[in-house]
Amino acid sequence: xxxxxxxxxxxxxxxxxxxxxxxxxxxxxxxxxxxxxxxxxxxxxxxxxxxxxxxxxxxxxxxxxxxxxxxxxxxxxxxxxxxxxxxxxxxxxxxxxxxxxxxxxxxxxxxxxxxxxxxxxxxxxxxxxxxxxxxxxxxxxxxxxxxxxxxxxxxxxxxxxxxxxxxxxxxxxxxxxxxxxxxxxxxxxxxxxxxxxxxxxxxxxxxxxxxxxxxxxxxxxxxxxxxxxxxxxxxxxxxxxxxxxxxxxxxxxxxxxxxxxxxxxxxxxxxxxxxxxxxxxxxxxxxxxxxxxxxxxxxxxxxxxxxxxxxxxxxxxxxxxxxxxxxxxxxxxxxxxxxxxxxxxxxxxxxxxxxxxxxxxxxxxxxxxxx
Amino acid sequence: xxxxxxxxxxxxxxxxxxxxxxxxxxxxxxxxxxxxxxxxxxxxxxxxxxxxxxxxxxxxxxxxxxxxxxxxxxxxxxxxxxxxxxxxxxxxxxxxxxxxxxxxxxxxxxxxxxxxxxxxxxxxxxxxxxxxxxxxxxxxxxxxxxxxxxxxxxxxxxxxxxxxxxxxxxxxxxxxxxxxxxxxxxxxxxxxxxxxxxxxxxxxxxxxxxxxxxxxxxxxxxxxxxxxxxxxxxxxxxxxxxxxxxxxxxxxxxxxxxxxxxxxxxxxxxxxxxxxxxxxxxxxxxxxxxxxxxxxxxxxxxxxxxxxxxxxxxxxxxxxxxxxxxxxxxxxxxxxxxxxxxxxxxxxxxxxxxxxxxxxxxxxxxxxxxxxxxxxxxxxxxxxxxxxxxxxxxxxxx
Ligand SMILES: Cc1cc2nc3c(=O)[nH]c(=O)nc-3n(C[C@H](O)[C@H](O)[C@H](O)COP(=O)(O)OP(=O)(O)OC[C@H]3O[C@@H](n4cnc5c(N)ncnc54)[C@H](O)[C@@H]3O)c2cc1C
Numbered sequence: 110x111x112x113x114x115x116x117x118x119x120x121x122x123x124x125x126x127x128x129x130x131x132x133x134x135x136x137x138x139x140x141x142x143x144x145x146x147x148x149x150x151x152x153x154x155x156x157x158x159x160x161x162x163x164x165x166x167x168x169x170x171x172x173x174x175x176x177x178x179x180x181x182x183x184x185x186x187x188x189x190x191x192x193x194x195x196x197x198x199x200x201x202x203x204x205x206x207x208x209x210x211x212x213x214x215x216x217x218x219x220x221x222x223x224x225x226x227x228x229x230x231x232x233x234x235x236x237x238x239x240x241x242x243x244x245x246x247x248x249x250x251x252x253x254x255x256x257x258x259x260x261x262x263x264x265x266x267x268x269x270x271x272x273x274x275x276x277x278x279x280x281x282x283x284x285x286x287x288x289x290x291x292x293x294x295x296x297x298x299x300x301x302x303x304x305x306x307x308x309x310x311x312x313x314x315x316x317x318x319x320x321x322x323x324x325x326x327x328x329x330x331x332x333x334x335x336x337x338x339x340x341x342x343x344x345x346x347x348x349x350x351x352x353x354x355x356x357x358x359x360x361x362x363x364x365x366x367x368x369x370x371x372x373x374x375x376x377x378x379x380x381x382x383x384x385x386x387x388x389x390x391x392x393x394x395x396x397x398x399x400x401x402x403x404x405x406x407x408x409x410x411x412x413x414x415x416x417x418x419x420x421x422x423x424x425x426x427x428x429x430x431x432x433x434x435x436x437x438x439x440x441x442x443x444x445x446x447x448x449x450x451x452x453x454x455x456x457x458x459x460x461x462x463x464x465x466x467x468x469x470x471x472x473x474x475x476x477x478x479x480x
Numbered sequence: 481x482x483x484x485x486x487x488x489x490x491x492x493x494x495x496x497x498x499x500x501x502x503x504x505x506x507x508x509x510x511x512x513x514x515x516x517x518x519x520x521x522x523x524x525x526x527x528x529x530x531x532x533x534x535x536x537x538x539x540x541x542x543x544x545x546x547x548x549x550x551x552x553x554x555x556x557x558x559x560x561x562x563x564x565x566x567x568x569x570x571x572x573x574x575x576x577x578x579x580x581x582x583x584x585x586x587x588x589x590x591x592x593x594x595x596x597x598x599x600x601x602x603x604x605x606x607x608x609x610x611x612x613x614x615x616x617x618x619x620x621x622x623x624x625x626x627x628x629x630x631x632x633x634x635x636x637x638x639x640x641x642x643x644x645x646x647x648x649x650x651x652x653x654x655x656x657x658x659x660x661x662x663x664x665x666x667x668x669x670x671x672x673x674x675x676x677x678x679x680x681x682x683x684x685x686x687x688x689x690x691x692x693x694x695x696x697x698x699x700x701x702x703x704x705x706x707x708x709x710x711x712x713x714x715x716x717x718x719x720x721x722x723x724x725x726x727x728x729x730x731x732x733x734x735x736x737x738x739x740x741x742x743x744x745x746x747x748x749x750x751x752x753x754x755x756x757x758x759x760x761x762x763x764x765x766x767x768x769x770x771x772x773x774x775x776x777x778x779x780x781x782x783x784x785x786x787x788x789x790x791x792x793x794x795x796x797x798x799x800x801x802x803x804x805x806x807x808x809x810x811x812x813x814x815x816x817x818x819x820x821x822x823x824x825x826x827x828x829x830x831x832x833x834x835x836x837x838x839x840x841x842x843x844x845x846x847x848x849x850x851x852x853x854x855x856x857x858x859x860x861x862x863x864x865x866x867x868x869x870x871x872x873x874x875x876x877x878x
Contacts, residue, residue: 115482352723364870376872376873377872379866382870382872385870386866390805393799393802394779394782416661422771423774472767472770479766
């Protein structure tokens, strides 16, 4: 066991940071607030595909690089730092789900997804007051080798660029993932825009037809695949939040060294420096919890939820704390449209309530520790 | 990063659990504070326990073998940390020696000093205390005044230390003295090892706010300390003191104690009630318990990260203040929360009828407040993080 990034991982991290630096900038996010939703250009996405990012944590057996799940989380964190859209997290998540499914046309779909032939998104949550696949009502009925799905899905990411969705449904008293094409008859997509310029959609499914080949992982462990996928997704969003935290701290830290008032850098005032020290603590604890979640996912995927929830609960709060401190400690300039602080804050606030807010995740942990 | 436990690791875990199971008798004897002949002697019982723990391989795990350590892998340390936290084992008698003195000595001590003292620390044969703070030098430790003059083969020490934890039971003391009054304050300090039985040392116990007598005033009146008891160079003690402080502020040991505290708090919520309901069913209480669990988990993984760095030869640096600040806040939050859960009887003295758990919760509360002061206050931890980790300009000019 070694609880530090390896040299290989550091090299990947560097390369990823460099790529983002060259290809992405936060103005794209700012503009998207007026003209959104934010879009990643086809050229950039093509490069990402060609660098093999999407399959980075997919098993070699299925054509991926077979690296640890942590590597994907690291990329998500780098993305968070530069405000790269969370489409990357979506791509990792569906790749993860498909990697574990055995039946249906999974292998072909996964290959398409990793090579950029198709973009696969996923639809899990429902408007039932909670998060995750456990209380799903959307049902699929199967007769012979075909059937239909009816129900409603919410909080679906990147629907506007998806070719198809993995829809979590109830099928014969078990969970299952069914592939539904974006242009399937009976499917209505309602797009919404989050305050961070990213889109989120709901899917209305009214007798949407599917064939038995579209049932992915319709094996005994489909429920497990679904749960694990949701935990992995949550971990990636936590990593993105860590990136936001780190970036907000870094910006403010630099500013506190150069901005002078009363003939001194503002960072020499303890009211300023102690608040930044608190953010630093929150970031370090958050990074540690993220590694803990990756460890649990890797080693104990069917019982990883307490660690995953710990990371998400903590980082949801930490990113808010870091970005609010950034806004406050930059003073007037921090409150402008022009500075990136509000972009980070918007992403922090959007992700904080995504895939379960801090209170929800603490509730899960409460149930775990009290047995 | 390698996040796996191998089969070998699991075998190591099994061995530890078997050993714990077979140590039950000594554990309960230590908890009761009786020696092997059944007489009441808590000190001896705790020394016996530490020796037993050491001989089994669970003390000095990270130390070099030549000094009696085990050079255990990170995984082994992680496993031992987890399992010892889970088991109810007696607290350590010699934390200052093990976590503060020894790492400093391994790093900066002479070969002779290492041979002479390290094994005795492991077996709890010497109990150590830390003579740093003085009445006029606390947060601004470098302004310390206790004076030492080199006279032939001995330093002659005069002055006073204060808040010296365990000074009254200690055999040895790491002592900071001023050896050059004309130099800038950080350049005239020397680091010494003092025998607490030396002639001229007077120890006066001080009662702490919680009522306990754990710390002391220590007076030095022409105390002779042999020259070979100097660590590092003459006037070169400040850098060594800094590394002692970093060691004091790092380490996994805090997590083990916090996990034990958490377990007790959880049990309390099962037995106490809030508004006629078991506290454990109360939504607010559950939310707070979850938060503590998250924070302990975070502290644990933070510790693993630090340990990974140390195993690669990096020293625990200012980063250690992150853990120290966080752990003391967490300890305080849990302790305050416990008082709320105990309810109106939380304000009873430990001998009152109806007091809960013999006053443990009040004692724990006072203890927790001390953690925000000892080893550097929380304000100073904020300064250290700001100035040395975030590299912000200093808040105080000196
Ligand atoms: C339980 C306990 C055990 C201890 N054990 C030992 C021991 O074994 N050996 C030993 O040598 N010492 C020990 N100490 C002493 C401890 O290290 C000092 O008390 C501590 O460093 C603070 O110093 P002080 O008491 O002089 O307070 P001061 O330094 O006078 O501080 C008073 C207040 O001012 C604040 N303050 C001071 N300077 C600054 C600054 N620059 N910026 C912001 N705020 C500031 C402090 O945070 C504090 O709140 C122990 C203390 C306690 C409570």
